[in-house]
Amino acid sequence: MPATAIVGLQWGDEGKAKILDELAQASDIVCRYQGGANAGHTVVVSGEKFAFHTVPSGIAHPGKLCAVGNGVALDPVALLEEIRALEARGLEVRSRLVISERAHLVLAYHKALEALDERSRGTGAIGTTLRGIGPCYADKAARAGFRVADLLRPGSFRKKLAERLKRVNAEIELVFGGKPLSPDEVAEEALAAGRELAPMVGDVSELLNDALDRGRSVLFEGAQGTLLDVDFGTYPFVTSSSASVLGVSAGTGIAPQRIDRVLGVMKAYTTRVGSGPFPTELNDETGSRLRERGREFGTTTGRSRRCGWFDAVATRFAARLNAVTEVALTKLDVLAGEPVLRIATAYVLPDGTRTDRFPAALDDLEAARPVYEEHQGWSGPLGEIRRAEDLPPAARSYVERLTGLVGAQTALISVGEGRGATIRLS
Ligand code: IMP
Ligand code: MG
Numbered sequence: 001m002p003a004t005a006i007v008g009l010q011w012g013d014e015g016k017a018k019i020l021d022e023l024a025q026a027s028d029i030v031c032r033y034q035g036g037a038n039a040g041h042t043v044v045v046s047g048e049k050f051a052f053h054t055v056p057s058g059i060a061h062p063g064k065l066c067a068v069g070n071g072v073a074l075d076p077v078a079l080l081e082e083i084r085a086l087e088a089r090g091l092e093v094r095s096r097l098v099i100s101e102r103a104h105l106v107l108a109y110h111k112a113l114e115a116l117d118e119r120s121r122g123t124g125a126i127g128t129t130l131r132g133i134g135p136c137y138a139d140k141a142a143r144a145g146f147r148v149a150d151l152l153r154p155g156s157f158r159k160k161l162a163e164r165l166k167r168v169n170a171e172i173e174l175v176f177g178g179k180p181l182s183p184d185e186v187a188e189e190a191l192a193a194g195r196e197l198a199p200m201v202g203d204v205s206e207l208l209n210d211a212l213d214r215g216r217s218v219l220f221e222g223a224q225g226t227l228l229d230v231d232f233g234t235y236p237f238v239t240s241s242s243a244s245v246l247g248v249s250a251g252t253g254i255a256p257q258r259i260d261r262v263l264g265v266m267k268a269y270t271t272r273v274g275s276g277p278f279p280t281e282l283n284d285e286t287g288s289r290l291r292e293r294g295r296e297f298g299t300t301t302g303r304s305r306r307c308g309w310f311d312a313v314a315t316r317f318a319a320r321l322n323a324v325t326e327v328a329l330t331k332l333d334v335l336a337g338e339p340v341l342r343i344a345t346a347y348v349l350p351d352g353t354r355t356d357r358f359p360a361a362l363d364d365l366e367a368a369r370p371v372y373e374e375h376q377g378w379s380g381p382l383g384e385i386r387r388a389e390d391l392p393p394a395a396r397s398y399v400e401r402l403t404g405l406v407g408a409q410t411a412l413i414s415v416g417e418g419r420g421a422t423i424r425l426s
Contacts, residue, residue: 008225030058040299071251127274205253237276
Protein backbone atom coordinates (compact mmCIF):
# COMPACT_ATOMS: atom_id res chain seq x y z
CA MET A 1 0.00 0.00 0.00
CA PRO A 2 1.45 3.36 -0.94
CA ALA A 3 0.62 5.34 2.23
CA THR A 4 0.28 3.56 5.55
CA ALA A 5 -0.04 5.21 8.95
CA ILE A 6 0.98 3.37 12.10
CA VAL A 7 -0.74 4.79 15.16
CA GLY A 8 -1.01 3.92 18.84
CA LEU A 9 -4.47 3.01 20.15
CA GLN A 10 -3.66 3.48 23.85
CA TRP A 11 -1.49 5.93 25.83
CA GLY A 12 1.70 5.34 23.84
CA ASP A 13 4.35 2.63 24.18
CA GLU A 14 2.18 0.11 22.35
CA GLY A 15 5.19 -1.17 20.44
CA LYS A 16 4.65 0.85 17.27
CA ALA A 17 8.36 0.95 16.43
CA LYS A 18 8.70 -2.81 16.38
CA ILE A 19 5.71 -3.14 14.02
CA LEU A 20 6.99 -0.29 11.89
CA ASP A 21 10.39 -1.93 11.75
CA GLU A 22 8.80 -5.04 10.26
CA LEU A 23 6.90 -3.07 7.63
CA ALA A 24 9.72 -0.67 6.78
CA GLN A 25 11.51 -3.19 4.60
CA ALA A 26 8.74 -2.97 2.02
CA SER A 27 8.51 0.85 2.11
CA ASP A 28 10.50 3.64 0.54
CA ILE A 29 10.09 6.46 3.06
CA VAL A 30 9.34 6.58 6.80
CA CYS A 31 8.01 9.90 8.10
CA ARG A 32 7.27 11.31 11.57
CA TYR A 33 4.34 13.73 11.67
CA GLN A 34 3.99 14.92 15.29
CA GLY A 35 5.56 14.86 18.73
CA GLY A 36 9.27 15.26 19.19
CA ALA A 37 11.99 14.10 21.51
CA ASN A 38 9.31 13.13 24.05
CA ALA A 39 8.91 9.90 22.05
CA GLY A 40 10.95 6.80 22.70
CA HIS A 41 10.78 4.18 19.97
CA THR A 42 12.68 1.01 20.67
CA VAL A 43 13.77 -1.39 17.96
CA VAL A 44 15.82 -4.52 18.55
CA VAL A 45 17.97 -5.57 15.60
CA SER A 46 20.04 -8.75 15.96
CA GLY A 47 19.86 -8.45 19.73
CA GLU A 48 21.03 -4.83 19.64
CA LYS A 49 18.67 -2.23 21.07
CA PHE A 50 18.14 1.14 19.37
CA ALA A 51 16.02 3.88 20.97
CA PHE A 52 14.79 6.61 18.64
CA HIS A 53 13.40 9.94 19.77
CA THR A 54 13.04 12.38 16.86
CA VAL A 55 14.68 10.37 14.08
CA PRO A 56 12.11 8.02 12.49
CA SER A 57 12.83 4.46 13.58
CA GLY A 58 12.89 3.49 9.88
CA ILE A 59 16.51 4.68 9.87
CA ALA A 60 17.39 1.27 11.35
CA HIS A 61 16.86 -0.08 7.81
CA PRO A 62 19.88 0.72 5.65
CA GLY A 63 18.97 2.61 2.50
CA LYS A 64 15.53 3.85 3.62
CA LEU A 65 14.78 7.53 3.36
CA CYS A 66 13.37 9.13 6.54
CA ALA A 67 11.54 12.41 6.95
CA VAL A 68 10.62 14.65 9.86
CA GLY A 69 7.39 16.46 9.01
CA ASN A 70 6.35 20.03 9.78
CA GLY A 71 4.11 18.77 12.60
CA VAL A 72 7.08 17.63 14.66
CA ALA A 73 8.30 19.79 17.56
CA LEU A 74 11.95 19.73 16.61
CA ASP A 75 14.70 20.25 19.17
CA PRO A 76 17.75 20.93 16.99
CA VAL A 77 20.23 20.22 19.79
CA ALA A 78 18.59 16.94 20.79
CA LEU A 79 18.22 15.88 17.16
CA LEU A 80 21.88 16.48 16.42
CA GLU A 81 22.88 14.52 19.51
CA GLU A 82 20.65 11.67 18.45
CA ILE A 83 22.10 11.67 14.92
CA ARG A 84 25.64 11.58 16.28
CA ALA A 85 24.85 8.75 18.68
CA LEU A 86 23.31 6.70 15.86
CA GLU A 87 26.32 7.39 13.64
CA ALA A 88 28.64 6.29 16.42
CA ARG A 89 26.82 2.94 16.30
CA GLY A 90 27.43 2.61 12.59
CA LEU A 91 24.15 3.89 11.09
CA GLU A 92 24.33 6.24 8.12
CA VAL A 93 21.84 9.00 8.93
CA ARG A 94 22.63 12.35 7.29
CA SER A 95 22.28 11.25 3.67
CA ARG A 96 18.92 9.61 4.47
CA LEU A 97 17.17 12.19 6.63
CA VAL A 98 15.06 15.12 5.43
CA ILE A 99 13.84 17.68 7.96
CA SER A 100 10.89 19.93 7.18
CA GLU A 101 11.77 23.60 6.96
CA ARG A 102 8.35 24.27 8.45
CA ALA A 103 8.80 22.23 11.64
CA HIS A 104 8.64 24.32 14.82
CA LEU A 105 11.73 24.51 16.98
CA VAL A 106 11.97 23.49 20.60
CA LEU A 107 14.40 26.00 22.12
CA ALA A 108 16.02 26.14 25.55
CA TYR A 109 13.37 28.54 26.80
CA HIS A 110 10.57 26.05 26.07
CA LYS A 111 12.23 23.51 28.31
CA ALA A 112 12.85 26.10 31.03
CA LEU A 113 9.23 27.26 30.92
CA GLU A 114 7.92 23.71 31.04
CA ALA A 115 10.02 22.79 34.09
CA LEU A 116 8.73 25.87 35.95
CA ASP A 117 5.15 25.28 34.86
CA GLU A 118 5.14 21.61 35.85
CA ARG A 119 6.63 22.47 39.24
CA SER A 120 4.03 25.19 39.85
CA ARG A 121 1.19 22.73 39.15
CA GLY A 122 2.23 20.69 42.21
CA THR A 123 0.11 17.57 42.58
CA GLY A 124 -1.80 18.58 39.44
CA ALA A 125 1.32 18.23 37.27
CA ILE A 126 0.84 16.50 33.90
CA GLY A 127 3.98 14.43 34.38
CA THR A 128 5.40 15.48 31.03
CA THR A 129 8.72 14.31 29.64
CA LEU A 130 10.08 17.86 30.13
CA ARG A 131 11.27 17.97 26.52
CA GLY A 132 9.67 21.38 25.87
CA ILE A 133 6.92 19.90 23.70
CA GLY A 134 3.90 21.70 25.22
CA PRO A 135 5.43 25.20 25.25
CA CYS A 136 6.69 24.73 21.66
CA TYR A 137 3.21 23.89 20.35
CA ALA A 138 1.74 26.68 22.48
CA ASP A 139 4.08 29.14 20.74
CA LYS A 140 3.13 27.71 17.37
CA ALA A 141 -0.58 28.28 17.98
CA ALA A 142 0.10 31.69 19.52
CA ARG A 143 2.08 32.65 16.39
CA ALA A 144 5.13 33.32 18.52
CA GLY A 145 7.21 30.30 17.51
CA PHE A 146 10.35 29.69 15.48
CA ARG A 147 10.71 27.25 12.62
CA VAL A 148 13.57 25.32 11.07
CA ALA A 149 13.62 27.83 8.20
CA ASP A 150 14.31 30.63 10.73
CA LEU A 151 17.33 28.76 11.99
CA LEU A 152 18.90 29.08 8.55
CA ARG A 153 18.65 32.88 8.71
CA PRO A 154 20.80 33.72 11.74
CA GLY A 155 20.48 37.51 11.58
CA SER A 156 16.71 37.71 11.81
CA PHE A 157 16.57 34.64 14.08
CA ARG A 158 18.73 36.37 16.71
CA LYS A 159 16.64 39.53 16.50
CA LYS A 160 13.26 37.80 16.73
CA LEU A 161 14.47 35.59 19.54
CA ALA A 162 15.77 38.52 21.61
CA GLU A 163 12.35 40.13 21.23
CA ARG A 164 10.52 36.94 22.22
CA LEU A 165 12.76 36.41 25.23
CA LYS A 166 11.78 39.77 26.70
CA ARG A 167 8.28 38.39 27.21
CA VAL A 168 9.46 34.93 28.20
CA ASN A 169 11.94 36.28 30.75
CA ALA A 170 9.26 38.52 32.24
CA GLU A 171 7.11 35.41 32.71
CA ILE A 172 10.00 33.42 34.16
CA GLU A 173 10.84 36.14 36.66
CA LEU A 174 7.45 37.59 37.54
CA VAL A 175 5.21 34.54 37.41
CA PHE A 176 7.60 31.80 38.50
CA GLY A 177 10.36 33.72 40.31
CA GLY A 178 12.93 31.98 38.10
CA LYS A 179 16.21 33.07 36.53
CA PRO A 180 16.05 34.87 33.17
CA LEU A 181 17.72 33.30 30.13
CA SER A 182 20.41 34.89 28.00
CA PRO A 183 19.12 35.52 24.46
CA ASP A 184 22.63 35.02 23.09
CA GLU A 185 23.06 31.64 24.72
CA VAL A 186 19.66 30.40 23.61
CA ALA A 187 20.30 31.60 20.05
CA GLU A 188 23.86 30.37 19.66
CA GLU A 189 23.13 26.88 20.95
CA ALA A 190 20.33 26.45 18.42
CA LEU A 191 22.25 28.10 15.57
CA ALA A 192 25.27 25.85 16.09
CA ALA A 193 23.05 22.79 15.76
CA GLY A 194 21.24 24.42 12.84
CA ARG A 195 24.47 24.83 10.86
CA GLU A 196 25.06 21.11 11.03
CA LEU A 197 21.46 20.18 10.30
CA ALA A 198 21.16 22.62 7.36
CA PRO A 199 22.11 20.14 4.61
CA MET A 200 19.21 17.90 5.72
CA VAL A 201 16.54 20.62 5.58
CA GLY A 202 13.99 20.45 2.78
CA ASP A 203 10.36 20.52 1.72
CA VAL A 204 8.94 17.31 3.18
CA SER A 205 5.42 17.89 1.81
CA GLU A 206 6.76 18.12 -1.73
CA LEU A 207 9.00 15.11 -1.20
CA LEU A 208 6.09 12.96 0.00
CA ASN A 209 3.61 14.11 -2.61
CA ASP A 210 6.13 13.50 -5.40
CA ALA A 211 6.99 10.09 -3.99
CA LEU A 212 3.30 9.10 -3.79
CA ASP A 213 2.74 10.41 -7.34
CA ARG A 214 5.47 8.07 -8.51
CA GLY A 215 3.89 5.10 -6.74
CA ARG A 216 6.43 4.96 -3.93
CA SER A 217 5.30 3.79 -0.51
CA VAL A 218 5.42 5.87 2.64
CA LEU A 219 5.00 4.83 6.26
CA PHE A 220 3.79 7.47 8.70
CA GLU A 221 5.16 6.80 12.16
CA GLY A 222 2.89 8.01 14.95
CA ALA A 223 4.39 8.84 18.32
CA GLN A 224 2.58 8.62 21.68
CA GLY A 225 -0.96 7.26 21.31
CA THR A 226 -4.52 8.27 20.51
CA LEU A 227 -5.48 8.60 24.18
CA LEU A 228 -2.73 11.25 24.46
CA ASP A 229 -4.03 13.14 21.39
CA VAL A 230 -4.55 16.81 22.25
CA ASP A 231 -8.13 16.78 20.88
CA PHE A 232 -9.35 13.26 21.54
CA GLY A 233 -7.22 12.06 24.44
CA THR A 234 -7.76 12.36 28.19
CA TYR A 235 -7.42 16.15 28.19
CA PRO A 236 -5.63 17.89 29.89
CA PHE A 237 -3.51 14.81 30.59
CA VAL A 238 -2.38 14.55 26.99
CA THR A 239 0.54 15.52 24.85
CA SER A 240 0.21 18.73 22.82
CA SER A 241 -0.01 17.25 19.32
CA SER A 242 -2.42 15.21 17.20
CA ALA A 243 -1.05 11.76 17.95
CA SER A 244 -3.87 9.95 16.13
CA VAL A 245 -4.00 9.53 12.36
CA LEU A 246 -5.79 12.88 12.27
CA GLY A 247 -2.38 14.52 12.64
CA VAL A 248 -0.84 12.97 9.54
CA SER A 249 -2.14 15.46 6.99
CA ALA A 250 -1.52 18.67 8.89
CA GLY A 251 1.79 17.33 10.16
CA THR A 252 3.28 16.35 6.81
CA GLY A 253 1.47 18.24 4.07
CA ILE A 254 -0.22 15.34 2.33
CA ALA A 255 -4.00 15.41 1.93
CA PRO A 256 -6.16 12.96 3.94
CA GLN A 257 -7.39 11.08 0.87
CA ARG A 258 -3.83 10.01 0.14
CA ILE A 259 -3.72 7.79 3.25
CA ASP A 260 -4.56 4.25 2.12
CA ARG A 261 -4.16 2.18 5.23
CA VAL A 262 -4.21 2.79 8.98
CA LEU A 263 -2.61 0.17 11.18
CA GLY A 264 -3.56 0.60 14.83
CA VAL A 265 -1.17 -0.83 17.38
CA MET A 266 -2.46 -2.00 20.74
CA LYS A 267 -0.79 -3.83 23.57
CA ALA A 268 -2.43 -6.95 25.04
CA TYR A 269 -2.75 -5.00 28.32
CA THR A 270 -2.53 -1.27 29.03
CA THR A 271 0.21 1.09 30.21
CA ARG A 272 0.47 4.80 30.80
CA VAL A 273 3.39 7.07 31.79
CA GLY A 274 2.73 10.35 33.56
CA SER A 275 -0.42 11.48 35.34
CA GLY A 276 -4.05 11.28 34.31
CA PRO A 277 -7.02 8.94 34.31
CA PHE A 278 -6.43 5.23 33.75
CA PRO A 279 -9.60 3.28 34.59
CA THR A 280 -8.09 -0.23 34.40
CA GLU A 281 -4.89 0.58 36.32
CA LEU A 282 -3.65 -2.16 38.68
CA ASN A 283 -1.98 -0.85 41.83
CA ASP A 284 -1.24 -4.34 43.04
CA GLU A 285 1.00 -7.32 42.49
CA THR A 286 -0.51 -8.08 39.11
CA GLY A 287 0.39 -4.57 37.96
CA SER A 288 3.96 -5.00 39.22
CA ARG A 289 4.22 -8.36 37.51
CA LEU A 290 3.16 -6.89 34.17
CA ARG A 291 5.69 -4.07 34.64
CA GLU A 292 8.54 -6.47 35.33
CA ARG A 293 7.68 -9.04 32.68
CA GLY A 294 6.86 -6.41 30.06
CA ARG A 295 9.85 -4.30 31.05
CA GLU A 296 7.55 -1.32 31.29
CA PHE A 297 9.99 1.47 31.98
CA GLY A 298 10.03 4.65 29.86
CA THR A 299 12.47 4.74 26.93
CA THR A 300 12.87 8.51 27.18
CA THR A 301 12.59 9.25 30.88
CA GLY A 302 13.21 5.85 32.51
CA ARG A 303 10.05 6.27 34.60
CA SER A 304 8.04 3.21 35.62
CA ARG A 305 4.98 2.82 33.47
CA ARG A 306 1.62 2.39 35.17
CA CYS A 307 0.14 -0.97 34.15
CA GLY A 308 -3.38 -2.34 33.93
CA TRP A 309 -5.82 -4.63 32.12
CA PHE A 310 -6.83 -4.23 28.50
CA ASP A 311 -9.45 -1.51 28.22
CA ALA A 312 -11.79 -2.28 25.33
CA VAL A 313 -13.84 0.89 25.92
CA ALA A 314 -10.84 3.15 25.39
CA THR A 315 -9.25 1.08 22.63
CA ARG A 316 -12.46 0.71 20.62
CA PHE A 317 -12.90 4.49 20.79
CA ALA A 318 -9.35 4.93 19.45
CA ALA A 319 -9.78 2.31 16.71
CA ARG A 320 -12.93 3.99 15.48
CA LEU A 321 -11.45 7.49 15.56
CA ASN A 322 -8.48 6.36 13.47
CA ALA A 323 -10.71 4.29 11.15
CA VAL A 324 -8.11 1.56 11.47
CA THR A 325 -8.03 -0.83 8.55
CA GLU A 326 -6.34 -3.40 10.77
CA VAL A 327 -4.75 -3.86 14.16
CA ALA A 328 -1.42 -5.17 15.42
CA LEU A 329 -1.56 -6.73 18.88
CA THR A 330 1.72 -6.51 20.81
CA LYS A 331 3.30 -8.08 23.87
CA LEU A 332 0.91 -11.00 24.01
CA ASP A 333 3.84 -13.07 25.32
CA VAL A 334 3.98 -10.92 28.49
CA LEU A 335 0.63 -12.30 29.70
CA ALA A 336 1.81 -15.92 29.81
CA GLY A 337 1.48 -17.31 33.32
CA GLU A 338 -1.40 -15.05 34.40
CA PRO A 339 -4.10 -17.48 35.54
CA VAL A 340 -6.95 -15.06 34.85
CA LEU A 341 -7.04 -12.12 32.44
CA ARG A 342 -9.55 -9.29 32.66
CA ILE A 343 -10.90 -7.09 29.90
CA ALA A 344 -12.87 -3.91 30.59
CA THR A 345 -15.94 -3.89 28.35
CA ALA A 346 -17.86 -0.97 29.91
CA TYR A 347 -17.58 1.70 32.62
CA VAL A 348 -19.88 2.61 35.46
CA LEU A 349 -19.93 6.41 35.82
CA PRO A 350 -20.29 8.37 39.10
CA ASP A 351 -24.04 8.79 38.56
CA GLY A 352 -24.43 5.01 38.38
CA THR A 353 -24.98 4.78 34.63
CA ARG A 354 -23.23 2.09 32.68
CA THR A 355 -21.66 3.04 29.37
CA ASP A 356 -19.49 1.54 26.68
CA ARG A 357 -18.62 4.98 25.30
CA PHE A 358 -15.31 6.64 26.23
CA PRO A 359 -16.23 9.76 28.23
CA ALA A 360 -14.93 13.22 27.36
CA ALA A 361 -15.17 14.76 30.84
CA LEU A 362 -12.17 14.35 33.09
CA ASP A 363 -14.41 13.87 36.15
CA ASP A 364 -16.13 10.91 34.50
CA LEU A 365 -12.86 9.37 33.35
CA GLU A 366 -11.32 9.71 36.78
CA ALA A 367 -14.27 8.11 38.53
CA ALA A 368 -15.11 5.50 35.86
CA ARG A 369 -15.29 2.00 37.35
CA PRO A 370 -14.46 -0.63 34.76
CA VAL A 371 -16.83 -3.53 34.22
CA TYR A 372 -14.68 -6.58 33.61
CA GLU A 373 -15.16 -9.86 31.91
CA GLU A 374 -12.78 -12.62 32.85
CA HIS A 375 -10.75 -14.70 30.54
CA GLN A 376 -8.78 -17.85 31.09
CA GLY A 377 -4.99 -17.41 30.93
CA TRP A 378 -2.33 -19.75 29.52
CA SER A 379 1.01 -20.79 30.87
CA GLY A 380 3.44 -21.64 28.07
CA PRO A 381 5.80 -19.05 26.56
CA LEU A 382 4.79 -17.69 23.13
CA GLY A 383 8.11 -16.21 21.98
CA GLU A 384 8.89 -18.89 19.40
CA ILE A 385 5.41 -19.19 17.90
CA ARG A 386 5.00 -17.91 14.33
CA ARG A 387 1.60 -19.31 13.32
CA ALA A 388 -1.75 -18.47 14.91
CA GLU A 389 -2.71 -22.18 14.89
CA ASP A 390 0.19 -22.88 17.25
CA LEU A 391 -1.00 -20.47 19.94
CA PRO A 392 -2.47 -22.07 23.08
CA PRO A 393 -6.29 -22.14 22.67
CA ALA A 394 -6.77 -19.68 25.57
CA ALA A 395 -4.37 -17.18 23.93
CA ARG A 396 -6.14 -17.56 20.60
CA SER A 397 -9.53 -16.92 22.13
CA TYR A 398 -8.18 -13.92 24.11
CA VAL A 399 -6.94 -12.41 20.82
CA GLU A 400 -10.25 -13.14 19.12
CA ARG A 401 -12.14 -11.49 21.95
CA LEU A 402 -9.99 -8.33 21.85
CA THR A 403 -10.31 -8.17 18.08
CA GLY A 404 -14.09 -8.50 18.31
CA LEU A 405 -14.42 -5.88 21.03
CA VAL A 406 -12.22 -3.38 19.25
CA GLY A 407 -14.03 -3.97 15.97
CA ALA A 408 -11.07 -4.40 13.66
CA GLN A 409 -9.21 -7.28 12.08
CA THR A 410 -5.96 -8.33 13.75
CA ALA A 411 -3.24 -8.54 11.11
CA LEU A 412 -0.17 -9.06 13.29
CA ILE A 413 0.52 -10.44 16.75
CA SER A 414 3.85 -9.61 18.32
CA VAL A 415 5.26 -12.20 20.71
CA GLY A 416 8.73 -10.80 21.37
CA GLU A 417 10.82 -7.67 20.96
CA GLY A 418 13.16 -8.84 18.21
CA ARG A 419 12.63 -8.52 14.47
CA GLY A 420 10.63 -11.51 13.28
CA ALA A 421 9.00 -12.41 16.60
CA THR A 422 5.64 -11.86 14.95
CA ILE A 423 2.66 -13.92 13.87
CA ARG A 424 1.12 -12.71 10.62
CA LEU A 425 -2.57 -13.36 10.21
CA SER A 426 -3.11 -11.84 6.77
P1 IMP B 1 4.76 15.64 26.89
O1 IMP B 1 4.47 14.98 25.60
O2 IMP B 1 6.21 15.57 27.28
O3 IMP B 1 4.19 17.01 26.97
O4 IMP B 1 4.00 14.80 28.04
C1 IMP B 1 2.58 14.76 28.13
C2 IMP B 1 2.10 13.39 28.54
O5 IMP B 1 2.36 12.48 27.48
C3 IMP B 1 2.82 12.80 29.76
O6 IMP B 1 1.89 11.99 30.46
C4 IMP B 1 3.90 11.93 29.16
O7 IMP B 1 4.31 10.91 30.04
C5 IMP B 1 3.16 11.39 27.96
N1 IMP B 1 4.06 11.00 26.87
C6 IMP B 1 4.76 11.82 26.05
N2 IMP B 1 5.47 11.11 25.16
C7 IMP B 1 5.20 9.82 25.39
C8 IMP B 1 5.60 8.61 24.75
O8 IMP B 1 6.34 8.59 23.77
N3 IMP B 1 5.10 7.45 25.29
C9 IMP B 1 4.25 7.46 26.35
N4 IMP B 1 3.83 8.58 26.96
C10 IMP B 1 4.30 9.75 26.48
MG1 MG C 1 7.78 4.84 23.82
